[in-house]
Amino acid sequence: MFSQIKKFIITTGEITSFSLSYFKEALFPPYEFQELLRQCYLLGNKSIGLVGSTGFIMGIVLTLQTRPTLVEFGAESWMPSMVGIAIVREIGPVITALICAGKVGSGISAELASMKVTEQIDAMEVSGTNPFKYLVITRVTAATLMLPVLVVSADVISLGGSSLVEYLKGGVSLQLYFNKVFDYLNYGDLIPSIIKSFFFGFAIAIVACYKGFTSSKGTEGVGRTANQAVVISSMLVFIIDFIAVLISDIFYEL
Amino acid sequence: MENETTNNSVIEIEELYKSFGDNHVLRGFTFTLQEGENVAVLGKSGSGKSVLIKCIIGLIPIDQGNLIVLGKSIPDLKRKELDLIRKDVGFLFQGAALYDSMSVKENLEFPLRRHRENRSGISLHKKIEEALDSVGLLHTLHLMPSELSGGMKKRVALARTLILRPKIILYDEPTGGLDPITGKEISHLINNVQSLYKASAVIITHDLACAKITTNRIVILSNGINYTEGTYDKLKQSTDPVVEEFFEEIAA
Numbered sequence: 038m039f040s041q042i043k044k045f046i047i048t049t050g051e052i053t054s055f056s057l058s059y060f061k062e063a064l065f066p067p068y069e070f071q072e073l074l075r076q077c078y079l080l081g082n083k084s085i086g087l088v089g090s091t092g093f094i095m096g097i098v099l100t101l102q103t104r105p106t107l108v109e110f111g112a113e114s115w116m117p118s119m120v121g122i123a124i125v126r127e128i129g130p131v132i133t134a135l136i137c138a139g140k141v142g143s144g145i146s147a148e149l150a151s152m153k154v155t156e157q158i159d160a161m162e163v164s165g166t167n168p169f170k171y172l173v174i175t176r177v178t179a180a181t182l183m184l185p186v187l188v189v190s191a192d193v194i195s196l197g198g199s200s201l202v203e204y205l206k207g208g209v210s211l212q213l214y215f216n217k218v219f220d221y222l223n224y225g226d227l228i229p230s231i232i233k234s235f236f237f238g239f240a241i242a243i244v245a246c247y248k249g250f251t252s253s254k255g256t257e258g259v260g261r262t263a264n265q266a267v268v269i270s271s272m273l274v275f276i277i278d279f280i281a282v283l284i285s286d287i288f289y290e291l
Numbered sequence: 292m293e294n295e296t297t298n299n300s301v302i303e304i305e306e307l308y309k310s311f312g313d314n315h316v317l318r319g320f321t322f323t324l325q326e327g328e329n330v331a332v333l334g335k336s337g338s339g340k341s342v343l344i345k346c347i348i349g350l351i352p353i354d355q356g357n358l359i360v361l362g363k364s365i366p367d368l369k370r371k372e373l374d375l376i377r378k379d380v381g382f383l384f385q386g387a388a389l390y391d392s393m394s395v396k397e398n399l400e401f402p403l404r405r406h407r408e409n410r411s412g413i414s415l416h417k418k419i420e421e422a423l424d425s426v427g428l429l430h431t432l433h434l435m436p437s438e439l440s441g442g443m444k445k446r447v448a449l450a451r452t453l454i455l456r457p458k459i460i461l462y463d464e465p466t467g468g469l470d471p472i473t474g475k476e477i478s479h480l481i482n483n484v485q486s487l488y489k490a491s492a493v494i495i496t497h498d499l500a501c502a503k504i505t506t507n508r509i510v511i512l513s514n515g516i517n518y519t520e521g522t523y524d525k526l527k528q529s530t531d532p533v534v535e536e537f538f539e540e541i542a543a
Contacts, residue, residue: 155386165375
């Protein structure tokens, strides 16, 4: 038990130090713009399908599950605003972040760990490249920038799924559905959700890069590293979400 | 191996110490590499051979001692200065270390672009073709590393090492993991490119045939020090029990 607590504290310290190195290195040239753009494209392009389909299903499921209760109280007209707020504030960002923690986080950590095991990171270093800048800064920045884009996409697709159910079950037109959604949504719902998405992206990628970069124990370590990265970053998503909700709640009360 | 050697030393190592916790890997290793000379470093597994060449290129920081490469003290160099030295020091990794996500062409392009060598596309392409041709693999230009055999990967990695025309090449087990025939081919290839590019070399190997074909001198690394050194024939005839045992073990 004591050794586990000690290990947890050491890992937390190391991830913090790794994050500080990110800010230290990211501020100074050389900047790897080309690789950053490539990573943005890879991260966004490769995740949009999964994020979109999951969001679509979530929108449908949420609407189908909630509808009978609202109908019972004669409150089905509240459906678009309720689903809209739930998706934009909470479900969209958290589900997208969890999908990215699984897909992007495991991918980055396994890729970097395997590069480390096969000495590709050393090869990069002897080629006159700072591997931290080339591999870590680019991936973390790309994830930080792309996660909000994915979240907004997931929100829109999810609302699309929900509107489809409302159209089929309640005869509500697409235009009316989105009018009602936007009547109740305001910047106070959207902005905190986008801000926390940046933090989700940063946390997922920094943990994945840290685990990949510090991987050891050969090829066996690659799988373990990917697994640990997903577990830690998923947990961090919930912690960040909790803190973000606490902070935004203070602003709602003002 | 009949490279011409001069009396200008390109690597000077004096009393080099390196430990990992309680594991004292190098305990005062001393060694000099002359310009144009090819030296093999032989040692048992875990004797610190790979650590030695990683110290030389600055991948592993040393604990104590003098380490001078091309007139610069490696431990005292800042990152940018180290990168400049690395342009003149090639490194062939044990497992080739080709970038999996890049094609052969992109793998060769990478060091050129990083060191800002000839940014014009035509010249870049010519250099890549020239380097690949020197290892006999011009046809692999657009293949991915996963499509290459172990021997081909080593050859491509060698081409990537040669593309910057380094003054020194560090080979980490160049024939490791290859069958004896391919290993011999690689040894002859190293011999050819060393003569062609007129580079000095430190070759870490277990393979006596490789050491015999490629080097002028063999250094035996034992207990973290330069135990003894000499030509292949001289060491083979040595009656020193450590050297004898070493040759017998490797041969076995």
